[in-house]
Every structure is written in C-alpha cells, then in structure tokens.
Amino acid sequence: MNAVIEVDHLTKRYRKATAVDDLSFEVEAGTVTGFLGPNGAGKTTTMRCILGLARPTSGEARVSGKRLCNLVDPAHQVGAVLESSGFHPGRSGRAHLEILTMENHLPRSRVEEALSLVGLEHDANKNVKGYSLGMRQRLSLAGALLGDPQVLILDEPANGLDPAGIRWMRQVLRSYAAQGRAVLISSHLLSEMAQLADDVVIIANGRLMVRSSLKELTASTTKAVYVRSPQIDDLRSALENQGFTVEGADRRGLKVKGASTEEVASVAAQAGALVTELQPEEANLEDIFLDLTKGKGL
Numbered sequence: 001m002n003a004v005i006e007v008d009h010l011t012k013r014y015r016k017a018t019a020v021d022d023l024s025f026e027v028e029a030g031t032v033t034g035f036l037g038p039n040g041a042g043k044t045t046t047m048r049c050i051l052g053l054a055r056p057t058s059g060e061a062r063v064s065g066k067r068l069c070n071l072v073d074p075a076h077q078v079g080a081v082l083e084s085s086g087f088h089p090g091r092s093g094r095a096h097l098e099i100l101t102m103e104n105h106l107p108r109s110r111v112e113e114a115l116s117l118v119g120l121e122h123d124a125n126k127n128v129k130g131y132s133l134g135m136r137q138r139l140s141l142a143g144a145l146l147g148d149p150q151v152l153i154l155d156e157p158a159n160g161l162d163p164a165g166i167r168w169m170r171q172v173l174r175s176y177a178a179q180g181r182a183v184l185i186s187s188h189l190l191s192e193m194a195q196l197a198d199d200v201v202i203i204a205n206g207r208l209m210v211r212s213s214l215k216e217l218t219a220s221t222t223k224a225v226y227v228r229s230p231q232i233d234d235l236r237s238a239l240e241n242q243g244f245t246v247e248g249a250d251r252r253g254l255k256v257k258g259a260s261t262e263e264v265a266s267v268a269a270q271a272g273a274l275v276t277e278l279q280p281e282e283a284n285l286e287d288i289f290l291d292l293t294k295g296k297g298l
C-alpha cells in the first residue's frame with residue numbers, strides 16, 4: 001500500500017449545504033481511481049480541498065503525506081484539470097502552456113513534450129477560440145502534465161471528447177498509472193470508468209458509499225451464473241437440491257442466482273453433468289452505482 005492521496009475525515013460545509021461529510025479514502029500509486037457520485041455529491045469540492053483551493057471545515061487532505069500548501073514543489077507533485085474554461089481565447093494553445101511553465105518555474109521544453117503527449121502539436125499555434133471542446137480538454141490535460149507530476153486529479157476530463165478521444169484519454173491515463181503514478185478521476189461516464197479504473201470511490205451526499213477495487217466490486221455483486229449442459233434437467237435438480245434458485249434461460253441453459261462459477265461447476269461435477277458453457281453475469285458498474293445512490297440526489 002502506497003497511498004499518495006489521503007482524504008482524512010474531510011468535511012466541507014457551506015452556509016446552506018454540507019458538500020463533503022466526514023469523507024475518508026486513499027488513492028494508491030500506480031492506480032487509476034474512479035471518483036463517482038451523482039450531481040452535487042461533493043466530488044468537485046473534495047478535489048478542490050485536495051488541491052488546496054477550498055479550505056476544509058474539518059479533517060484534511062494530503063498529497064504525498066503533506067497538505068498541498070506545504071508541498072515544496074507542487075507542480076511536480078500534482079497536476080489537475082478542474083474545468084476547461086480557464087483559457088484566454090485570443091492566445092494559442094502553445095502560448096497558454098508557455099505562460100503556465102513560467103508561472104510554475106518549469107522548463108520551457110516541457111511545452112513541446114506536453115503538446116505531443118496530448119496530440120495537439122499540429123494545432124498548437126491556433127488560437128484557443130478556434131478549439132473544439134475536445135481540443136480544450138486536451139489542452140487542459142497538457143497543462144496538468146506540464147510539471148510531469150506524480151499525481152493527476154481530473155474532474156470530468158472526458159466531457160466533450162468523442163469516442164476516439166475517450167479511448168485516447170484512457171490510454172494516456174493507463175500508461176501514466178503504469179509508471180507508478182496515481183490518477184484520481186471523476187466522471188459521470190460510468191461505462192467509461194468500468195474500462196479505465198482499477199479502484200472506485202463512490203460518494204453520495206458528501207458521504208462515502210463504497211471504496212473498493214473495481215474487480216472486487218463487480219465480483220461481489222455477481223448477479224447470476226449462466227450454465228449450459230446437455231444434461232440440463234439433472235443439473236437443474238442437483239442445483240435445486242443444493243438450495244440454489246434456478247431459472248431456465250433457454251433449452252440447454254440455466255441461470256443460477258447468487259452462485260459462483262466454482263459452486264455451479266462443483267455441483268455439475270457431482271451430478272455427472274457435462275458443462276459446455278459457464279459464465280458469470282456480473283452487475284455492471286452502472287447498475288451498482290444506481291443501486292447505491294438510489295434516492296440520494298440522482
């Protein structure tokens with residue numbers, strides 16, 4: 001365990017709203033962590049607290065063991081994309097990044113590296129006002145990558161990207177994590193998160209609902225196992241005798257509720273039934289998310 005981001009009993013209250021309510025979770029080096037929750041759940045506020053842009057009411061958030069304001073070289077430690085709107089429209093993408101390198105005392109050479117990392121090198125001299133939403137998102141990401149940081153914090157970075165852009169971003173973030181760095185990414189695109197995240201943190205009303213690896217979460221919520229066998233009637237009785245709830249799926253297939261593939265295979269072996277297909281039907285992330293956050297602001 002190598003926690004690079006630690007959110008520690010974080011609470012943030014505004015006059016009328018408790019945006020974040022005693023929230024704790026960690027993000028490990030070498031992973032992409034999906035940060036999920038319905039609108040108004042408190043994702044942006046949490047990210048702003050981690051980045052030192054909002055002051056917690058109580059608790060704290062640390063990056064590499066320190067609050068961001070205490071980090072010696074924050075641009076090398078953390079890169080963030082909070083929204084894609086902070087661009088001067090009359091400036092080129094390259095000029096925008098050059099100004100960021102000056103502000104953050106970074107080498108000018110990083111501009112070309114960041115532009116090529118996000119695939120904007122051919123549009124770098126165009127004014128940002130001519131950029132599509134997707135190009136602005138790429139430019140935001142380039143800005144976050146300028147300091148070659150150990151931690152990336154991205155608030156809905158896939159907004160406005162087309163499917164090819166989303167695939168591209170997935171590759172960038174996966175390779176980034178593969179270098180041992182940490183990525184915390186919020187999104188409403190749950191299906192996208194299912195292909196990107198190692199871990200998920202799900203919040204609603206500012207509170208933690210789930211902190212889990214994506215694999216464990218989907219495995220623990222396996223809905224059913226589909227099994228096919230030429231001896232379907234023998235297999236059905238054997239499964240029912242063991243107390244499983246079984247539904248006929250088709251002529252040769254059964255759906256076994258609440259069972260693991262190992263359990264179904266073992267009952268089939270004992271019953272002498274040949275198994276020609278065995279598949280877990282996992283709940284997808286979207287189902288899990290909707291179940292968990294039902295009535296909590298969606």
Ligand SMILES: Nc1ncnc2c1ncn2[C@@H]1O[C@H](COP(=O)(O)OP(=O)(O)OP(=O)(O)O)[C@@H](O)[C@H]1O
Nearest residue numbers: 014017018019037038039040041042043044045046
């Ligand atoms: N500066 C602020 N002043 C007052 N209330 C705020 C402020 N910022 C956020 N809130 C409130 O805190 C709650 C959480 O908002 P936040 O933007 O963090 O949620 P979110 O999960 O990022 O939502 P979304 O997915 O819609 O961006 C909301 O009820 C919001 O209205």
